[in-house]
Amino acid sequence: MYLHFGVPLALTVFGVLLIAAMFGLQKLLSPNNPYQRKLTPYECGEPPTGRAWINFNVRFYLIALIFVVFEVEVAFIYPIAAVYLNWVRSGQRLYALAEILIFLLILFVGLIYVWVKHDLEWVKKVPE
């Protein structure tokens, strides 16, 4: 099996080498004439005002938090899903079904909680 997992590693090494080689080729072929005004950030031709590393909309953080919870749970469903058919074939179908339903129910309660708290709305209404 370790032989199979060598392929992604080999592809990673190959990809990094290929990209680095392309950058090297570009260095040989392309002009290099930087000056201060060329290196300013693009802001539609105007001189940029301030830096871009600012506080952005807090909604993006919330989306990221909800995502982390769900993605971890999705990762945990993979093993159950992979063995589910074997369970059903071995005659424990009700047991298997109950197991998977309880698991999904916990996940679904989380979604309902977030929904009821209005955190899925992009423009959240603050209660008066």
Add this chain to the structure above:
Amino acid sequence: METLINNLIASGLFGAKPSFDVVAAIVEFVAGAVVFLVVAMPFAGVVTWLERRVWARIQSRVGPNRVGPQGFLQWLADGLKNICKEDLIPAEADAPLFKLAPYLVMLAFILPWSVMPFSSSLILADLNVGVLFFTSVTALTVVGVLMAGWASNDKWSLIGGIRSAAQIVSYEIPAGLSIFPVVLMTGTLSMQGIIQAQGWAPQHWFVFANPFTFIAANVLFVSALAEGNRTPFDLPEAESELVAGFATEYSGMRYTFFFMAEWGNLFLIGALMTTLFLGGWRFPHVSDNVVVMNILELITFNVKVLAVVFVSMWIRGTLPRVRIDQLMTLCWKYLVPISFADMIGTAVWVAIWPDGNAFMGYLMFAGGLAVLAVFVRRVVYYVRRSRMELYFRPGI
């Protein structure tokens, strides 16, 4: 692959007594390089030309047709132009992250090719966690895109980068959940295992296996479009509002790598859909010759992938862009609950019919044909009614 390596060692190509590991590493490296250079890179190039031609037809234009026959070599010309461009790094940018971002985005495009099932024998590595591997390495894109947007120190890039990150991570959930119906039905995560559980005929494909998998296939397609930043979900690089999104400050080869990965991802979307739902490379057993069968399977797989790619081009040519609040509503309030219901439905279905229901396959296939017939009839009706002047001349 073990037999191939043992044959190579026996042939004495690598000296008298080579180490198995060294030969395995060399064979894997060469095989990966061949697949990537022969299939992935040319596809990512050609599809840019193909997409521009298809849009042009949809919008009653001609499209690029000057470089080579029918403009076929346009992608080579674009690549050559980009490699001769000056490579600029803004003075205030975070240079190490700025340089690292294209590597991550490209790796997210390169790595899925190691589990790409082209035919029954042509697969680099049939990992036992193939589908999980596929989805997890394509998710590497989000890191690269966020890094690019943040490191540029440009307001357009920052907005593009965080929008892209929010969008990709949100749509990861329905995409992940709509893979599960297939995993529940096959009990395996290996790409070849999933394909072998389907038949060559449409009524044995998983998309028609039961109503839940049909919905799952559609949810997966929509989520994959959103994860690939494709119209109607192309907010991260919405050219009319964000200049070029996260790629605003990039030029030359760095820019090319971002867009090579983006267009190459079209093939990955098509391949995932084909493998999970459209029967993969399955072809009727017409010959006992392994080579002939593999060539036929390779053609079948690529035709199906190109059909999915064409549908996504068609969607890009016809639909307007959605707003960001609509995007999030669609994901969290519609696709996530639907895919949850889908998964529960499939679990119940599998508990009742562990070996599938053959009658349902025929019924669903017939239903699919009926929907297609209604669609064609409506298109013909509206084309007639609007008295459009259609010029069907592909050779311009």
